Amino acid sequence: MISPKDPKQLLLDIKLDESVSLENFIKCDSTNTVLSILGNVVESSSISNSFLLWGRKGVGKNYLMQALNRDLLNQNMKTAFVALSDPRINEPEILNGLDQMDAVFIEDLDKLRDSEEWESALFNLINQSLINETKLFLSSQCVAQDLTVRLKDLRSRLLAFTAIEIPEITENEKIEALKQSAERKGIELEERTVKYILTYTSRNLSDLLKLLSELDDFSLEKKKKLSPSLVRELLSQKSSSLHI
Numbered sequence: 001m002i003s004p005k006d007p008k009q010l011l012l013d014i015k016l017d018e019s020v021s022l023e024n025f026i027k028c029d030s031t032n033t034v035l036s037i038l039g040n041v042v043e044s045s046s047i048s049n050s051f052l053l054w055g056r057k058g059v060g061k062n063y064l065m066q067a068l069n070r071d072l073l074n075q076n077m078k079t080a081f082v083a084l085s086d087p088r089i090n091e092p093e094i095l096n097g098l099d100q101m102d103a104v105f106i107e108d109l110d111k112l113r114d115s116e117e118w119e120s121a122l123f124n125l126i127n128q129s130l131i132n133e134t135k136l137f138l139s140s141q142c143v144a145q146d147l148t149v150r151l152k153d154l155r156s157r158l159l160a161f162t163a164i165e166i167p168e169i170t171e172n173e174k175i176e177a178l179k180q181s182a183e184r185k186g187i188e189l190e191e192r193t194v195k196y197i198l199t200y201t202s203r204n205l206s207d208l209l210k211l212l213s214e215l216d217d218f219s220l221e222k223k224k225k226l227s228p229s230l231v232r233e234l235l236s237q238k239s240s241s242l243h244i
Contacts, residue, residue, distance in 0.1 A: 022067045025060065026180060026205070028173040037164055038064065041135075042071045048162040050126070052109070053139045055166035058204030061139040064166065065105050068137060077102035084111040092121035099128035103135035110140045110147060119151040126157045136161075174198065174205060181209055187216050189226060196228035200235065 040046045078101045085108040098104045144158040182189035218234045219226050
């Protein structure tokens with residue numbers, strides 16, 4: 001049995017949600033271009049193999065990374081997924097040999113350790129991936145030129161990545177996003193409940209979709225219809241648990 005402390009095991013420690021896919025991402029005017037570009041990547045009709053998905057926290061970068069991973073796995077491709085924000089990942093050797101995969105996903109590049117060892121490991125991975133034609137997907141809250149990278153050759157490589165901005169959607173699109181997600185989950189979501197959620201909770205898209213899943217579970221537990229009062233009850237319960 002492989003020890004949980006073995007960094008290689010962490011590559012396999014990703015729980016893949018079967019519902020996560022590009023097809024199920026929010027479809028609206030703000031995301032149509034991004035979805036079209038990423039769709040071409042999955043269909044291997046893109047001229048690039050190196051991509052940097054960037055955007056503000058909560059716009060859906062991590063979802064899209066997992067969706068790309070899922071869609072490529074469905075094509076029987078070998079993939080590796082590394083989240084640099086995971087506190088268990090603390091050795092740069094975890095990047096060694098990943099160029100042998102068909103596709104590699106490195107999440108939260110802006111959390112890359114400030115060390116020569118980590119930067120060299122990433123630089124070597126990029127170089128070997130170029131040779132082996134391995135697809136590389138990175139995500140970050142900022143563009144490559146704003147990353148804190150000391151190794152000049154690594155900075156040069158990152159600047160050559162195809163940068164794809166994941167835009168923040170509008171308020172009306174967030175309402176539509178909640179409705180789309182609710183419909184996929186089979187949840188009856190009334191307009192007044194949507195307005196209550198947007199008024200009294202985070203407007204961050206990732207937080208909103210996470211809350212919707214929590215509300216679905218909560219309504220089943222309480223055997224109550226999803227309503228503003230049920231949202232208020234869940235928020236009160238979450239707030240109380242934070243102060244225990």
